[in-house]
Amino acid sequence: MGGLREVAAPFVVPGPSGVAVRDRLKHLTAEDEKVLRLVGDHLGALASRDLKARCAAGLDHDTDRWAERKRALTEESSSRWAGSITKATHDQWALARRGQHAHIQSLEAGVRTLAHRLSLPVEEKGSKRAPGGYRSKREWFAKTRRLHVLADRLEVTRADREAGVVHVVRGGKRLLNTRHHLDAAQLTEQQWHTRWQAGRRFLQADGESGKRFGNETIRVTPDGEVSLKLPAPLAHLANAPHSRYVLATRVAFAHRGEQWRDRITHNRAVAYRIHEDVLRGRWYLTASWTIPPVKTVPLATARTSGLIGVDTNADHLAAWRLDPHGNPIGEPLRFGYDLTGTAAHRDAQVRHALIRLLHWAKRHGLAIAIEDLDFQAEKTREKHGRRKKFRRLISGMPVSRLRARLVSMTAELGIPMVAVDPAYTSKWGAQHWQKPLTTSKCKTTRHAAAAVAIGRRALGHPIRRRTAPPPHDRSDRVGHRTVQAEPGASGREGSRPRIPGPRTRSVRAGCGANAGDQDAQHRSGRPAEHEFWQQDSLPLSL
Structure with missing residues (x-):
């Protein structure tokens, strides 16, 4: 790292x-x-x-x-x-x-x-x-x-x-x-x-x-x-x-x-x-x-209801909706455009793709998260050598045109726009989200996974889905396993749900007297471990 x-x-x-x-x-x-x-x-x-x-x-x-x-x-x-x-x-x-x-x-x-x-x-x-x-x-x-x-x-x-x-x-x-x-x-x-x-x-x-x-x-x-x-x-x-x-x-x-x-x-x-x-x-x-500067909403306000992560590509915009905790909702959407032909045709294609994206965001009352891209230092042949196809790819991305259009159109519709650092979004999105989000009916593309990574970064969450498991044992004394739950989230800390039956192989779990009382169980970090302990004397009758 x-x-x-x-x-x-x-x-x-x-x-x-x-x-x-x-x-x-x-x-x-x-x-x-x-x-x-x-x-x-x-x-x-x-x-x-x-x-x-x-x-x-x-x-x-x-x-x-x-x-x-x-x-x-x-x-x-x-x-x-x-x-x-x-x-x-x-x-x-x-x-x-x-x-x-x-x-x-x-x-x-x-x-x-x-x-x-x-x-x-x-x-x-x-x-x-x-x-x-x-x-x-x-x-x-x-x-x-x-x-x-x-x-x-x-x-x-x-x-x-x-x-x-x-x-x-x-x-x-x-x-x-x-x-x-x-x-x-x-x-x-x-x-x-x-x-x-x-x-x-x-x-x-x-x-x-x-x-x-x-x-x-x-x-x-x-x-x-x-x-x-x-x-x-x-x-x-x-x-x-x-x-x-x-x-x-x-x-x-x-x-x-x-x-x-x-x-x-x-x-x-x-x-x-x-x-x-x-x-x-x-x-x-x-x-x-x-016109007077438009007063932007605070970043915390833009994150309140979640947002839409958008990944910019040479021929389409890949977008995915995320909830406030960074979880993808629904299916990803793709807004394509064709950048061949005259400048007027290219501009119309970009406008049409942005209009569909903004109507989706306006319908759900969500902000938009997009990468703060700048390829001016990335197009040189000295950096990419013989990779002419890749150089043409990044040169064809309508970065400045799309950014100018998107800023003006979001301001007109009152949609907040959050810009994030583009570092590692495509790589980490594919590493942590592409395979888990792929199902038998829907194959998640690398660009859709990058949209999830962009949205999570805009929400202030790490891109990876889970933190490392606890290193000592299966308890939670070193921290919660998941990063989706906020400290004040309902149900994050509390007793386990009562399930009938004791926790043995022969009898169903949840039937014991202390099934819902975590303090009565000898688990690390519970009050039962720190109470004064004294062994009772044997009865004289025995």
């Missing part, structure tokens, strides 16, 4: 801090689309220039440089557009810094693994906790070159981080690299250029509390009218007073529409973003706002 890592304590996951809803901008005229593209291209050019200035400043950036950047942008747009652009630039730079830190950690893990395996003799066998040597001298030589490559990358990335240098591509690095592989992507140069332009446009504005309808830059009225403030160079395109352009469309948010309407009616801040889906030829409007 000394080699096992410490398992973190379970905790109740806090709710989301913001809300985003989307609606399609239908029935736009050709003039509307032209104006949106012109405004987006103009503001996108300003955003690219501002991002370049922010990256050049690096760690020396301060409020004075921020004010200088904003003044330069205001001259070519407006004060509010300039504020939205600079804020988006700061967020993008901070995101790049976090990604850079994660990349350094991944490189460090790869260098450590390679150095360890190269230090071992060829064909040295590994253990469960540490990999062995490489299979051949050829592979060993190739890995020495790989080690030098990763070490050089690590040195360069560390130097960039210390200097405050980040590398950001507006529009996306993946789409930029697609330009060199148009045949493989089945795109023409014009189609790629259209996507590239759409990805680099900037049409988003932050909300302002106290202003009319919560946003002066992109304004949406309660009846769905959408208008935007045109930048100064494009003010001649306005079709409404005060350099505004009103779109020939109406929006009505089907999801959370009442919440959105309540906010803009009371002039509370709402941020908007307009973007074009080039593949479908559609335009969308996304509204977002912050």
Whole structure:
């Protein structure tokens, strides 16, 4: 047990801090689309220039440089557009810094693994906790070159981080690299250029509390009218007073529409973003706002009625209901999803599986226990070597997407969610629960057993079913054999049930005079052992 890592304590996951809803901008005229593209291209050019200035400043950036950047942008747009652009630039730079830190950690893990395996003799066998040597001298030589490559990358990335240098591509690095592989992507140069332009446009504005309808830059009225403030160079395109352009469309948010309407009616801040889906030829409007933190219930309250343990897999969710003492109830359920196809299809599959899971939990008034998974350090080929199938398996798990969806959906339904440490849940679940829960009619899978282990850890119980038997004898002086019963559970301590007959082989048990009196029986730890004892004298008549 000394080699096992410490398992973190379970905790109740806090709710989301913001809300985003989307609606399609239908029935736009050709003039509307032209104006949106012109405004987006103009503001996108300003955003690219501002991002370049922010990256050049690096760690020396301060409020004075921020004010200088904003003044330069205001001259070519407006004060509010300039504020939205600079804020988006700061967020993008901070995101790049976090990604850079994660990349350094991944490189460090790869260098450590390679150095360890190269230090071992060829064909040295590994253990469960540490990999062995490489299979051949050829592979060993190739890995020495790989080690030098990763070490050089690590040195360069560390130097960039210390200097405050980040590398950001507006529009996306993946789409930029697609330009060199148009045949493989089945795109023409014009189609790629259209996507590239759409990805680099900037049409988003932050909300302002106290202003009319919560946003002066992109304004949406309660009846769905959408208008935007045109930048100064494009003010001649306005079709409404005060350099505004009103779109020939109406929006009505089907999801959370009442919440959105309540906010803009009371002039509370709402941020908007307009973007074009080039593949479908559609335009969308996304509204977002912050919400106060949802007060989570205490962990003891979430455990009151038991919960549902959920094991996340590449193609399904395995779930099993547990009572407060950690005992599985009923049969396990499986909620499958298909993660092939487009991103929209994958997202819909995950949502459908979560909806069925949450409806089950809501129907029984139970909390949900799930692993706090993070596979960022587990996907490297240095750690898993030739196990490409396993690497694809863990890479295909929708961890971040499922976690974000589940947090928001549980908060909306008022279902507590408990996160547990994922260490050893699959291994110990299969070891202690898979075989005992398997019957002739139902074969328990490894994933269902892992769901039981997750639920027991969330409830605060050990994963194994029973403690070791008493080491001295069959009495209970060293503790109770089972870990399911709490100290105050009814019937945990007490006399045995009265069964007619004495405890002998010839006569049925339970018929003796002291069958229900434990103190009268000479058992270890009972008062009869500690009473004063004196032998009576023999009668003189004998």
